[in-house]
Every structure is written in C-alpha cells, then in structure tokens.
Amino acid sequence: MHLSQTAIHALREIVGADAVLTDANDLAVYSVDGTTHCQGSAEVVVFPTDAGQIAQIMRLADKDEIPVTVRGAGTSLSGGPVPVAGGIVLCTARMNRILDIDGEDFTVKAEVGVVLNDLNQALAAKNLFFPPDPQSFLAATLGGCVSENAGGPYAVKYGVFRHYLLGMTAVLANGKIVNLGGNTMKNVTGYDLPQIICGAEGTLAVITDVTLRLLPRPQATQTVLAIFDQVVTAGSAVHQVRARGVIPAKIELMDNWVVQRIEERLPLGIPLTAEAILLFELDGAPASVRQETETVIELCRQAGAVDVRAARDADEAGKFWTARRAGFSAVFSAAPTVFAEDVTVPTHRIADQIAHTQRLARKYDLAIPIIGHAGDGNLHPCILTDKNDADHFARAQKAADEIFAAALEFGGAISGEHGIGLEKQRFLKDAMAPDAILLLKGIKRAFDPKGLLNPGKIWENE
Numbered sequence: 001m002h003l004s005q006t007a008i009h010a011l012r013e014i015v016g017a018d019a020v021l022t023d024a025n026d027l028a029v030y031s032v033d034g035t036t037h038c039q040g041s042a043e044v045v046v047f048p049t050d051a052g053q054i055a056q057i058m059r060l061a062d063k064d065e066i067p068v069t070v071r072g073a074g075t076s077l078s079g080g081p082v083p084v085a086g087g088i089v090l091c092t093a094r095m096n097r098i099l100d101i102d103g104e105d106f107t108v109k110a111e112v113g114v115v116l117n118d119l120n121q122a123l124a125a126k127n128l129f130f131p132p133d134p135q136s137f138l139a140a141t142l143g144g145c146v147s148e149n150a151g152g153p154y155a156v157k158y159g160v161f162r163h164y165l166l167g168m169t170a171v172l173a174n175g176k177i178v179n180l181g182g183n184t185m186k187n188v189t190g191y192d193l194p195q196i197i198c199g200a201e202g203t204l205a206v207i208t209d210v211t212l213r214l215l216p217r218p219q220a221t222q223t224v225l226a227i228f229d230q231v232v233t234a235g236s237a238v239h240q241v242r243a244r245g246v247i248p249a250k251i252e253l254m255d256n257w258v259v260q261r262i263e264e265r266l267p268l269g270i271p272l273t274a275e276a277i278l279l280f281e282l283d284g285a286p287a288s289v290r291q292e293t294e295t296v297i298e299l300c301r302q303a304g305a306v307d308v309r310a311a312r313d314a315d316e317a318g319k320f321w322t323a324r325r326a327g328f329s330a331v332f333s334a335a336p337t338v339f340a341e342d343v344t345v346p347t348h349r350i351a352d353q354i355a356h357t358q359r360l361a362r363k364y365d366l367a368i369p370i371i372g373h374a375g376d377g378n379l380h381p382c383i384l385t386d387k388n389d390a391d392h393f394a395r396a397q398k399a400a401d402e403i404f405a406a407a408l409e410f411g412g413a414i415s416g417e418h419g420i421g422l423e424k425q426r427f428l429k430d431a432m433a434p435d436a437i438l439l440l441k442g443i444k445r446a447f448d449p450k451g452l453l454n455p456g457k458i459w460e461n462e
Contacts, residue, residue, distance in 0.1 A: 003043040003087065007064055011046050011088070014056045019094070021045040030071065030089045031082065034136070036337045037387050038079035038422050040069070042089040049094050051169055051177050051208040057090060058206065059175035061452055069454050070202040072113065072141030075134075077340045078415070079422030080148060080201045084456040090206065092143050098122055099209065106214040107166065107183050112143025112207050129217040131158035131249075134417065135328055143207050149199030151417035153250040153281075156375025160417065162198045164212045170197060170205040173448040183211045196443065201419050202454040204447040218283035221249070222293045223317035226278040226300040227270055227307040231255065231358075234276040235351030237303035238374045241280075242347060244299060246292050250281040251375030254327055255354070258369050261330035266323045274306070276354075278374060279320055324371075328380075331369050335384035337393065339400050339423075345412035347377045356406045357381045364395040378416035405430070420458045428459050 012020050021027065022044055031040040048054045061068045067087030074081055083089050095113035102108070103126050110119060116137045123130055133152035134140055140150065146168070151160040167181030181187060181194040197204050228234040238251055254262070259274050270277060278300070282292045293310055300308045311317035332338055345353045354370055357379075361368040372379035381403055385396035404414045404427045414424050414431045428437065437459055444451070 003066065004064075007060065007066060008044055010060055011044060011057065014060070015046050015048050015053050019047040019049075030074070030091065033074045033076040033079060033081050035077055035079055035082075035340070035423065036332070037339075038082045040083035041086045042069075042083045043086050045089040045091055047091050047094045051171060054090065054171045054206050054208060055175045055177050057088065058171050058173060061088060062174050062450065065450055065452065067455050068206075068452055070143070070147070070206050072144035072147075073115070073136070073139045075136035075140045076144060076148060076419070076421065077342065078148075078201075078418045078420060078424065080419050080454070080457060081144070082422060084422065092206075092208075093141065095208065096141075101126060101128070103128060105183070106216075107211055108214055109183070109209060109211045110142055111209045112141060112146070114142050116140050116142065116145060123214065124217070127217050129215045130164065130212060131215065132161050132164065135325065142210055142212075146198050146207060146210055147200065147202045148417065148419045151373070151376075151378065153252055153373055155373060155378070155417075156251055157247050157249045157283075158215075162195055164214075165194050165198050165210060166213055167211040168194050168197065169208045171208060172205050173450065173452050177208075178205075181211070185213060199419070201421060201457055203444060203457055204453065206453070218249070220286040220289045221281060221283040221317070222289050223311040223320050224280040224282070224293060224296050224300075225268070225309050225311070225320055226280070226297075226305045227274045228276045228278070228304065229274060229306050230304065231276045231354045232351040233304035234278055235348075235354070235374070237278060237300045237305065238350060239348050240299045240303055241296055242375070244295060246282075246295050246299075248280045248292070248296065248375060249283045250279065251373070252279040252324055253277070253350075253370070253372040253374035253379075254279075254324065255370040257367065258327040258330070258371055261334075261369075262323045262327045265326050265330065266319065268319065268323055271306075279324055281317075281321075328371055331371070331382045331384075334367070334369075336386040336388065337384075337396075339383035339385065339396060340418075341381045341383065341400060341403055342378070342415050342418035343381070343403060343407035343412055344376070344378045344416035345407055345410045347375070349410040349412070350374055350377055350379065353379055353406060353410055353412070357403055360399045360402055364399045366392075366396060366399055368399065373416070376416070377412065401427075422457065425458065425460045
C-alpha cells in the first residue's frame with residue numbers, strides 16, 4: 001500500500017517528529033531482520049514509548065486499514081519482523097524500562113524493549129536468574145523473545161520463554177489496552193491468553209510489558225568439553241547422559257566445520273579432525289555438580305570420546321562458551337546468504353538428522369555447518385549460499401526442503417525456537433493438519449479481524 005502524508009502527520013502528532021522515520025535509507029534498515037535474504041518494504045518507522053501511544057497508533061491503523069509490523073531489535077532468523085505488506089513498522093526499542101524486580105516473589109516486570117542481556121545483568125546483581133538465553137541475547141529484546149517463544153542452550157533443563165511468562169499488557173488491533181495473566185505461578189482463569197500470544201510472532205497483539213518468573217542463581221556451575229571423532233558417538237553420549245538421569249543446564253554440539261572456525265579464532269587445542277564436540281554445563285549445589293560432572297565425563301568416555309576435559313576454572317569455562325558463540329558468528333560471515341535453519345528431533349535421532357544433513361551437503365555440493373542444542377534435539381544446520389547465484393541458491397533451497405522433511409520423518413518439528421515467519425511458511429502444511437491450520441487462522445481473526453498485525457506470516461496466502 002501507499003501510506004498517505006495525512007497518516008504520517010498523525011503518527012508524528014502521536015509520538016513526536018523525532019520518533020518517526022521516513023528516509024529511504026532508514027526504511028531499508030527496518031525492512032530486514034537477522035536473515036540474509038528476507039526483504040520487506042517499510043513505509044514509515046515509529047518509536048512509541050508507552051502503551052497509550054501504541055493504542056493511538058493502532059486506532060489510526062484500524063481506521064485507515066494500515067498494516068502494522070511490530071519490531072524489537074530485528075534479530076529474528078525467520079523473517080518475522082520483515083514488513084512484507086508495507087505500512088507501519090512499530091519499533092518498541094525505546095520502551096526499555098525494567099519496571100520492578102521482586103526478589104521475594106521471584107518475578108520481574110519489564111517493558112518489551114528491554115534487552116535480554118541488560119535484564120540479566122540487573123538480575124545478577126540481586127542473585128536472581130532468568131534462564132532463556134538465545135544466541136542473540138546481547139541485542140534481542142524481551143518483546144521479540146516472547147513473540148518467538150525464544151529458547152537457547154538453557155532450554156534442555158530450564159525450558160523456553162513461555163515457561164516463565166506470567167502476564168502481560170498488550171494492545172489489540174483495534175487499539176484497546178488489555179492486561180492479561182497475572183504475577184503468580186498458578187493462574188487457571190479462563191483461556192491462557194498470554195500463552196496464546198507468546199510465539200504468535202506479533203500477529204495477534206502488540207505486547208507492551210511482560211511479567212516473568214525468576215529463579216535463584218545456581219550455587220555452582222561446571223563446564224565440560226568432550227571431543228569426538230564421529231558425530232554418531234557424540235549423539236550417543238547425549239542420549240546416555242540423559243538416560244542416566246543427569247540433566248545438564250546446557251548440552252551444545254558443534255560439527256567439524258565449526259570446530260575449524262573456532263580454532264582459527266580462539267584456539268582451544270581441539271584436533272582439526274574432530275568430527276564433533278559437545279559442551280556441557282552442569283549447575284546446582286556444589287556437591288551435586290561435582291558428582292554430575294564425574295558422571296558426564298565417564299559416560300562421554302564410554303560413548304567413545306577421544307578427549308574429555310572439565311574447565312579448570314571460570315575463566316576457562318568462559319573461553320569455551322565464548323568459542324561456541326564465535327563459531328555461530330563465523331557461520332554468518334562465511335557466505336553472502338545463510339539459511340540458518342532450526343529443526344528439532346527426538347534426542348535419540350540427533351545423529352540421524354546430522355548424518356542426513358551431511359549427505360545433503362555432499363549431494364548438493366554445499367557447505368552446511370551444524371550447531372545444535374543437543375540436549376533437547378534442536379539443531380541449526382546453516383546452509384551457506386548466495387542469493388545472487390541462481391544455481392547455487394536453488395540447490396540450497398532444495399537442501400533446506402529435505403532437511404525439514406527429514407526432521408518431520410524423524411518425529412520432529414520444523415522450528416524449535418526461530419518461529420515460522422516467512423522462512424518456513426511453505427512447510428507449515430507438512431507440519432500441521434489442515435484443521436489445525438484453520439484453528440490458527442480462526443485465532444488470528446478473533447484477535448485481528450482486519451488482518452492488520454504482521455500480515456503475510458506463518459501460513460501462505462491463499
């Protein structure tokens with residue numbers, strides 16, 4: 001659509017002239033996200049600072065039927081905040097206040113523009129802990145994390161964002177402000193509306209603040225690095241650890257491509273021939289951590305690890321985890337276009353999914369590094385390609401299709417934490433029954449009858 005100057009003037013009246021962007025260069029920045037190939041067409045970007053301003057924006061959008069795409073930091077890897085229908089990009093980055101930290105009831109209330117890392121630092125000062133930790137935690141905002149139901153390495157033991165969401169304030173598509181949920185761990189009062197909005201990718205309402213439950217910080221932590229010459233043995237180690245009843249806080253897997261990039265950037269002394277490495281983090285009471293560390297080391301050796309080492313101290317543990325993040329960053333600097341895929345399989349099928357992906361890399365002559373949250377079966381095969389090379393890009397798309405098909409065949413899911421967005425729309429009909437998709441569309445119509453909020457996402461247009 002083409003946004004009128006009258007509408008743009010009205011937006012300036014609502015949020016102030018300095019909180020409205022219309023320059024073409026600015027619009028280009030807010031028309032993309034963390035993917036390297038999804039592109040939208042923002043017509044105006046607005047930066048509200050409270051729920052009242054958002055309500056006015058949504059009333060204007062409702063009256064003039066203007067599409068609205070809500071955005072936080074834009075770190076999404078599925079095209080979720082990309083404004084494919086044009087219209088307004090509503091950026092919540094300036095709504096960045098932590099409203100209340102309650103150490104007695106272990107809750108925090110914060111606006112959706114708060115950066116996850118800033119929240120974690122504020123909580124650490126009070127010896128509190130909020131586990132969900134997506135790779136983008138240094139930039140990702142709470143609103144985006146709730147909208148995508150973000151997870152991260154801690155999910156194996158502590159779960160994902162929805163497990164901590166108690167309540168929220170949201171603005172509906174018609175501009176009405178609603179308070180949903182509450183601030184208690186148990187609250188069975190009608191339909192759980194915050195949980196419906198969580199993971200809906202901004203298609204149902206505009207969240208303005210959230211109330212999250214917290215945990216005490218673990219008393220002790222220990223990191224273990226295990227090196228394997230075969231991916232199948234690494235997968236077996238994960239299964240054996242879980243079967244023994246040990247639940248590490250994190251179990252991260254990296255393949256040979258990532259190992260080589262780590263050794264180039266932050267050498268850890270890992271053999272360049274290593275087919276896979278696992279990083280474990282154990283946490284809890286000191287005695288329990290010591291016992292579980294010994295068990296993990298023993299089980300990895302039994303599974304066939306060529307080397308297993310516990311971090312000597314917090315500094316070495318920090319180097320291990322910094323290397324893991326560096327490996328993921330290396331993926332995105334390795335090619336002009338990267339399909340950072342996101343599939344989940346039952347943990348006993350991890351080795352099968354990885355082996356299948358490696359066969360695809362050979363079949364289509366592609367580089368497909370793999371990083372994964374092995375403890376919960378969430379793998380990130382990253383297909384390195386170039387959208388300007390038609391042949392290479394076509395082969396990459398075929399490989400992606402087969403990666404998703406294999407995940408479903410192995411009893412898994414097409415998204416563990418990135419969401420559907422634009423990236424996986426065409427696979428939704430393979431992952432969900434037609435009647436289930438109709439239920440999704442019915443929920444969308446109930447919240448947003450005119451289809452104004454983040455249109456063109458999740459399912460394909462009919």
